[in-house]
Amino acid sequence: MLINLSNIKKVYPGSKDPVIEGLNLAIKEGSFTVLLGPSGCGKTTLLRMIAGLESVTGGSISLEGENITNMEPGDRNLAMVFQNYAIYPHMTVKGNIEFGLKNYQMTKQQREERIKLVMELTGLTGFENRMPNQLSGGQRQRVALARAISKSPKAFLMDEPLSNLDAKLRNQMRSELIQLYNKMGTTFIYVTHDQTEALTMATDIVVMKDGKIMQYDTPENVYSNPANVFVAQFIGDPGMDVFQTTDDQFIGFKPRALTTEPVAEGVSFDANLLTTEYLGYDYQMTFEVPGKGTLVMRNKKKMTSGEAYRLSVPLEDLYYFDRDQNRCEPFPITGLKEVFHADK
Ligand SMILES: Nc1ncnc2c1ncn2[C@@H]1O[C@H](COP(=O)(O)OP(=O)(O)OP(=O)(O)O)[C@@H](O)[C@H]1O
Numbered sequence: 001m002l003i004n005l006s007n008i009k010k011v012y013p014g015s016k017d018p019v020i021e022g023l024n025l026a027i028k029e030g031s032f033t034v035l036l037g038p039s040g041c042g043k044t045t046l047l048r049m050i051a052g053l054e055s056v057t058g059g060s061i062s063l064e065g066e067n068i069t070n071m072e073p074g075d076r077n078l079a080m081v082f083q084n085y086a087i088y089p090h091m092t093v094k095g096n097i098e099f100g101l102k103n104y105q106m107t108k109q110q111r112e113e114r115i116k117l118v119m120e121l122t123g124l125t126g127f128e129n130r131m132p133n134q135l136s137g138g139q140r141q142r143v144a145l146a147r148a149i150s151k152s153p154k155a156f157l158m159d160e161p162l163s164n165l166d167a168k169l170r171n172q173m174r175s176e177l178i179q180l181y182n183k184m185g186t187t188f189i190y191v192t193h194d195q196t197e198a199l200t201m202a203t204d205i206v207v208m209k210d211g212k213i214m215q216y217d218t219p220e221n222v223y224s225n226p227a228n229v230f231v232a233q234f235i236g237d238p239g240m241d242v243f244q245t246t247d248d249q250f251i252g253f254k255p256r257a258l259t260t261e262p263v264a265e266g267v268s269f270d271a272n273l274l275t276t277e278y279l280g281y282d283y284q285m286t287f288e289v290p291g292k293g294t295l296v297m298r299n300k301k302k303m304t305s306g307e308a309y310r311l312s313v314p315l316e317d318l319y320y321f322d323r324d325q326n327r328c329e330p331f332p333i334t335g336l337k338e339v340f341h342a343d344k
């Protein structure tokens with residue numbers, strides 16, 4: 001383990017309710033760990049406590065076995081990259097990277113070599129003498145990355161570093177970050193509320209809600225094997241449809257598992273189609289299940305709004321959750337009460 005968080009608690013000054021309480025997390029050396037969760041769940045708070053930019057109210061943090069809970073940020077040898085790439089507007093690209101190395105004991109030659117290497121790694125070679133206002137948003141973000149990399153930190157901490165970029169550039173930078181991670185092999189701890197970023201980049205995902213860890217797992221498991229109703233509904237495009245059963249347990253299924261074909265074994269119900277949206281690869285239909293609520297279906301076939309359908313889910317596509325909304329063994333389904341939405 002590279003970083004161990006033990007029983008972490010955080011109460012901001014002036015408020016009495018903790019935003020994080022009793023949180024335990026072990027971050028693996030060499031992993032690309034993504035902290036994922038809805039706005040306000042405590043991702044930035046957690047990352048800033050790891051960086052030392054925010055104090056810890058209770059519990060401890062260790063880095064390579066050493067207790068760093070109260071260590072100054074500058075002594076932790078962790079590099080932080082922010083959403084709004086904090087680079088100096090009055091310095092050239094090279095100047096920005098060099099500035100980050102100011103306090104490091106290096107000969108001029110060592111420094112030049114290091115700068116050359118990180119410029120190559122981040123694809124900035126040839127841009128040495130440009131000023132930040134002569135760069136695109138993506139290039140500026142690369143300068144911020146280059147400056148972070150130049151210090152050879154034990155881990156990179158990144159807080160939504162791509163959220164200020166437009167969709168196309170974000171996809172491109174995502175791919176570049178993966179390549180960078182593959183080349184460097186350094187631990188990345190990456191905060192986002194964007195599940196696509198999490199699923200595509202992470203080796204490990206920490207799904208958070210209200211300052212608590214809901215699941216810590218591989219992207220594949222978080223997607224296909226959700227530990228509870230919250231994760232099942234938070235992850236996916238869109239998340240699972242979930243019914244509360246008449247004995248207050250829960251069953252869920254992916255919107256793509258819904259079918260208009262009769263199934264030999266499974267659950268079936270009548271539903272009225274409200275809307276059909278074309279999404280390119282397939283369609284998203286929103287149905288009203290009379291007296292139970294609305295749910296969505298994804299299908300390649302276009303369906304006509306205003307009509308009534310009988311929808312089914314094959315038994316093998318059902319997920320089962322107990323009364324506490326945690327995943328459990330299959331149980332006999334007594335009846336369907338209402339469509340359920342975990343509060344995000
Ligand atoms: N300096 C502060 N003082 C008081 N409360 C704060 C402070 N910073 C954050 N909070 C509160 O702590 C909670 C967690 O905030 P945090 O910024 O960690 O969330 P987040 O998961 O990063 O959200 P987002 O996705 O919107 O960035 C929120 O309820 C927020 O209002």
Ligand SMILES: [Mg+2]
Pocket residue numbers: 043044045
């Ligand atoms: Mg945040």
